[in-house]
Amino acid sequence: MLQATAAVLIGGTSLRGGSGTVLGTAIGVLFFGVLSNGLQMAGFGTEWQQIISGIIIISAALADKIQRDGWDSLALRMPSFKSPAAE
Numbered sequence: 001m002l003q004a005t006a007a008v009l010i011g012g013t014s015l016r017g018g019s020g021t022v023l024g025t026a027i028g029v030l031f032f033g034v035l036s037n038g039l040q041m042a043g044f045g046t047e048w049q050q051i052i053s054g055i056i057i058i059s060a061a062l063a064d065k066i067q068r069d070g071w072d073s074l075a076l077r078m079p080s081f082k083s084p085a086a087e
Helices: 002-010 022-041 046-069
Strands: none
Touching: 002 022, 002 046, 022 046
16 A cells, blocks of 8 residues: 555655646556565565655655745744743
């Protein structure tokens, strides 16, 4: 299930809704297939394959957010607290 979602996300479909293409999804599936095969041939265990796939998914989600909302959307906003002495 995670790999299917990742392939669609890498293929260009936004997590927040939107349209993707069949070609983009096919490229995402091909990308993760090649990645998985390459990591397996390099001797990485399945846990490392999942970690690397997760990093790629998080990176793609962040790239989607930056593309939609700009860099300022990633800024941490601290709540403002009023000091009891100021009242």
